[in-house]
Amino acid sequence: MSLADRVRYPDFLQRVMSADEAAALIPAGANVGMSGFTGAGYPKAVPLALAARIENEHAQGHPFRISVWTGASTAPELDGALAKVNGIEMRLPFQSDPICRNKINSGEMQFSDMHLSHVAQHAWFGFLGHLDVAVVEVAGVLPDGRLIPSTAVGNNKTWLDLADKVILEVNTQVPEKMDGMHDIYYGTAVPPHRKPIPMTHPHERIGEPYLHVDPAKVVAVVHTQQGDRDTRFAAPDAVSQKIASYIIDFLQFEVKQGRLPAHLLPLQSGVGNVANAVLAGLLDSPFEQLTGYTEVLQDGMLDLLRAGKMVSASATAISLSKTALADFTENIDFYRERILLRPQEISNHPELVRRLGIIAMNAMIEADIYGNVNSTHIMGSGMMNGIGGSGDFARNAYLSFFVTPSVAKDGAISCIVPMASHVDHTEHDVQIIVTEQGLADLRGLSPTQRAQRIIDQCAHPDFRPALHDYVARAKKGASGQHTPHLLDEALSWHSRYVKTGSMKLG
Numbered sequence: 001m002s003l004a005d006r007v008r009y010p011d012f013l014q015r016v017m018s019a020d021e022a023a024a025l026i027p028a029g030a031n032v033g034m035s036g037f038t039g040a041g042y043p044k045a046v047p048l049a050l051a052a053r054i055e056n057e058h059a060q061g062h063p064f065r066i067s068v069w070t071g072a073s074t075a076p077e078l079d080g081a082l083a084k085v086n087g088i089e090m091r092l093p094f095q096s097d098p099i100c101r102n103k104i105n106s107g108e109m110q111f112s113d114m115h116l117s118h119v120a121q122h123a124w125f126g127f128l129g130h131l132d133v134a135v136v137e138v139a140g141v142l143p144d145g146r147l148i149p150s151t152a153v154g155n156n157k158t159w160l161d162l163a164d165k166v167i168l169e170v171n172t173q174v175p176e177k178m179d180g181m182h183d184i185y186y187g188t189a190v191p192p193h194r195k196p197i198p199m200t201h202p203h204e205r206i207g208e209p210y211l212h213v214d215p216a217k218v219v220a221v222v223h224t225q226q227g228d229r230d231t232r233f234a235a236p237d238a239v240s241q242k243i244a245s246y247i248i249d250f251l252q253f254e255v256k257q258g259r260l261p262a263h264l265l266p267l268q269s270g271v272g273n274v275a276n277a278v279l280a281g282l283l284d285s286p287f288e289q290l291t292g293y294t295e296v297l298q299d300g301m302l303d304l305l306r307a308g309k310m311v312s313a314s315a316t317a318i319s320l321s322k323t324a325l326a327d328f329t330e331n332i333d334f335y336r337e338r339i340l341l342r343p344q345e346i347s348n349h350p351e352l353v354r355r356l357g358i359i360a361m362n363a364m365i366e367a368d369i370y371g372n373v374n375s376t377h378i379m380g381s382g383m384m385n386g387i388g389g390s391g392d393f394a395r396n397a398y399l400s401f402f403v404t405p406s407v408a409k410d411g412a413i414s415c416i417v418p419m420a421s422h423v424d425h426t427e428h429d430v431q432i433i434v435t436e437q438g439l440a441d442l443r444g445l446s447p448t449q450r451a452q453r454i455i456d457q458c459a460h461p462d463f464r465p466a467l468h469d470y471v472a473r474a475k476k477g478a479s480g481q482h483t484p485h486l487l488d489e490a491l492s493w494h495s496r497y498v499k500t501g502s503m504k505l506g
Contacts, residue, residue, distance in 0.1 A: 003223045006140035006172050015221050019045035022135075022167045022220035023053050028064040029089075030132040033123075033159030034078060037071035037317035037344065038271055038296045039229035041152025042078050043135045043169040045222050051081035058085065065089040069128065071154020071316065071344050072116060072295075072388060073097070075229040083109065092128070093119045094386035105382050113376060113383070116295065117348035117392040120158040124190055134163035137224070138211070139174040146210035149182045149341065150174050151228055152317035153211075157184055157343045160213045167220040168213075173227055177332045183207045183314075183340045199352055202266045202293040203312035203340060231319045233299055236277035239405050242436040243274055244281035247361065247401060250432070250439055252286070254399075266293035268353075268393050269301065270362040271319070274403050276300040278361055283307055293358055295347055295389045297339065299324040305338050306331070314340045316347040348389045353396040360393035361401045367458075368420040369451040369467060370483055371427035371442050373402050379494050380421030387424050395429040406435040406460035412502040414463040416454060418470045419490035433458050447483040448475075466505065 007013055023046050026032060036042025050066075057064040067090035068082065079097035082088050086108065091100060093114035103109035114122070122128050136156050140148040149156065150171060160166060185207035187197065199206050236244070254260040264287055269275040279300025282290065292301050292313035302324050304310035318341065320328060328335055346352065353360075364375045365384065376387050394400045402425070404415045415435065427450065433440045438457035442450045448471070455467045470489065478484035493503045 003170060003172065006170050006176075007221060008143045009141045009145045009215070011215060012141055012145075012168070012218060012221050015218060017220050017222065019049035019222050020053070022046050022222050023049035025165065025167065025219055026050055026066065026133050028057070029066065031067045031069065031129055033069045033131050033134045033155065033163055034074070035071065035136040035150070035152060035154060035156050035159070036074035036078060037152035037154035038073050038319045039075050039231050040296075040317040040319045041137050041150040041154065041228065042070070042074040043137050044077050044171065044224045044226040045169060046135050046167055047078040048081050051085050051087055054082070054087040055085040067091070069093070069119070069123070069131070069155070069159070071119075071152060071156070073385065094388050096385045101383060101385070111383060111386075113386045115348075115387060115391045116344050116389040117350060120155050120343065120345040121188075123155070123158050123162055131159065131162040131164070133165045133167065134159035135167045135169065136160060137169045137171050139176065139178055140170060141168070142210065145213065145215050147213055148179050148209075149184070149211055151178070153182060153184065153341050153343050154316055155344060157186070157211055158345070160211060163217065165219045166213055166217045167222065168218060169222045169224050171224045171226065173225045175329050175332050177336060180209050181336050181339055181341055182209050183342050184209070184211055185343065185346050186212070188345060197346070197349060197351055200355065202291045202314045202356055205340070207342070227325070228319070230322050231298070232321055233276050234273045236273070236280055239436040240274045240277035241281070243403050243434050244278040246434050246439040247278055247403075248281050248285050250441070251359075263287065263289040263291075265357040265359050265398055266291045268292075268294040268358045268360045268397070269298070270388070270390060271296055271298065272363050274363055275361060278403075279304060283309060293347070293352075293356055295344065302328060302335075305335065312338050312340070314342060314347065316342055316344040344389075348392040350392060350396045353393055357398035358393055358396070359399045359401075360390075360397035361403065362390040362394065364402045364404050364415075366404070366415045366417055366420055367402060367430070367433050367454065368417050369454050369471065370447045371430045371433065371450045371454065372420045372423045373425040373430050374420040374422045375402075375424045377422035379498055380491070391425060391429070394425050400429060400431045401434055402430055402432070403434045406437045406458060407462070411460070411462060412504070413497060414460060414493065414503050416459040416463065416467065417493050417503075418467065419485060421491060421494045435460075437461075462504070
């Protein structure tokens with residue numbers, strides 16, 4: 001397909017240029033808002049060209065770094081390429097690239113880890129500084145200049161509104177029939193002018209299918225023909241299947257108790273293999289007419305839609321394996337009737353999460369015996385990826401699950417510890433913890449009751465006696481008995497791992 005078939009606004013055809021020419025329009029020191037959310041909808045050509053330019057500038061002794069704002073994680077063509085040439089000064093709000101992660105943890109790159117629902121509003125408030133350039137992938141341009149969004153919406157609406165200059169990457173590999181699958185809400189405002197968001201059902205349209213941009217700000221149009229990152233998921237293993245079975249049994253119990261409707265409430269599922277295993281488990285569950293209200297539509301939710309178990313799904317991005325993407329493209333007419341892609345300030349909005357009564361399921365790195373959850377840091381100081389949207393959902397969900405295998409590193413690390421080495425979600429936001437050992441329902445419990453249940457239900461047997469011993473001694477030795485801790489031992493498990501390679505005593 002030619003670019004003219006997708007770019008039907010004549011003036012923009014006069015601004016078509018190469019990725020190298022477009023990258024030359026981005027100055028050193030700029031704040032650059034780029035599209036992309038969890039490996040979908042990110043610009044493919046301009047970041048690579050910019051990385052080559054930065055490398056050349058550095059070779060000539062000219063400092064050149066930019067700050068990169070996105071929706072969430074992107075791909076090697078963006079995060080990896082720019083990090084490799086040391087081209088990123090500040091990165092926000094989330095990343096998952098190994099080169100980026102190494103730069104952050106070595107102190108060579110600054111990283112602002114943010115709740116994903118906060119990014120757009122903080123940009124509008126001016127908290128993040130001035131946005132100089134937006135680089136946004138789109139699927140096409142209408143004759144009146146409106147933009148057909150791509151496979152991710154993310155923060156694109158905000159970047160297009162706030163940036164001084166806009167570079168559009170028009171990706172003609174994005175299925176043309178995605179036109180109409182998006183719902184872009186332009187009703188948000190800065191306090192004190194905010195009004196309630198008019199949504200009461202997860203598949204309710206409240207906006208329009210297209211993005212707006214001031215044509216005068218568009219300085220370049222770059223043609224690309226490249227697919228998104230291939231998001232590969234491992235087949236559910238015994239551990240993830242066990243976790244999924246506990247969650248599904250629990251949901252069935254909640255229905256029997258009258259605390260959930262028979263069709264459940266809208267589902268949110270974080271990114272990863274365990275999350276996909278839970279969704280796969282729902283395929284064989286008795287639940288029908290499910291709905292999804294989440295950040296990222298992954299293979300598992302697509303399977304539920306195709307099987308007729310789920311009637312609709314709302315997200316801000318579609319991040320699929322090659323096999324699932326082929327199915328999505330081949331059956332796009334079917335999926336367009338059932339999927340809505342929205343800005344992430346809507347997909348993750350606390351007001352909507354609470355109103356719709358979301359059932360939230362998110363992964364964690366570790367939890368402590370009182371229910372505090374660490375979802376971002378390794379051994380307290382090393383950033384993994386970021387908090388993402390888990391906090392947006394956890395605090396406001398009807399039910400909030402956090403899931404993990406009970407051990408890591410071949411059993412050397414316990415994922416249930418006396419004290420979390422970093423806290424992203426306090427005990428007040430964590431209702432249910434699940435490992436392959438069992439499920440701990442923490443609702444309505446005191447701290448010491450939570451500790452008993454978490455250790456008994458979720459800790460691995462290799463670590464369970466030591467955890468019980470810690471609590472017993474803390475009850476005797478701590479100055480306060482509401483949340484008893486032995487302060488000189490609370491993080492000793494992490495210290496022992498750093499020194500010896502194992503959390504186990506001896």
